[in-house]
Amino acid sequence: MEKLAIEGGKPVSNHWIPISKPIIGDEEVREVVRVLRSGLFREGELTRRFEEEFREKCGSKYALAVNSGTAALHLAFMTMIKPGDEVIVPSFTFAASVNTIVLAGGRPVFADIEERTFTLDPDDVLEKITSRTVAIEPVHLYGQPADIKALSEIAEDHGLKLVWDA
Structure with missing residues (x-):
């Protein structure tokens, strides 16, 4: 068996596959x-x-532009999280979705994703809610929106905030 590329072997391909390509006119x-x-x-x-x-x-009272999605998430979590507060996040997401919770003093709680959309599974979110849960952070990923209706209802029923990451 040949060595894997990460072990110094030959890569299968030198072609980089981009996740997305912005359209800049x-x-x-x-x-x-x-x-x-x-x-x-x-x-x-x-x-x-x-x-x-x-x-x-x-339709908001305020809006503040920041330099990145990471900065926006960090700012949002700094306004709502106290040490030990839990935020439910998808198990498949970008690092900033989790790092910003930790930087704000919170604890990320990972919920399963839906196989078809790669976004938060509302049924698993329900199972992850505890007395320490303060928010749910759905992530719209690869053009697939999270189940906005179901997650909004869960948040409302349990008095939780929603922090959308897209």
Whole structure:
């Protein structure tokens, strides 16, 4: 038997398979250059306009733009988690979904995923709820949305917050 690539053997393929490829057109490039040339990366007019339009579209009282999904999750969990609080997360997800809970002092509790969508299995979420559970973090993955209706009902029935990760 040949050595595996991770043991110094020959890789089966040198072709990298990307998970996703963003579509970046001329308009996106122009807008990024405009922001870079303005020197206002955080508090500029475009950021304020984005926050306002996003807030209105979501029907929210507030909106705050951050630099990444990881930063958004960290900020959300810092506002709601106390040491020892539990957050139910899918067993198949990106590291930030879990790391941000731990950084905020919480404890991730892994629930099974649905075979068809790779997203949280609402039935298993129900089994994972304890007196220490404060939130559920569904993750929409690879274009597959989590079961929004079922997870929203579970959260409402048990007085839990939902932190959507997409």
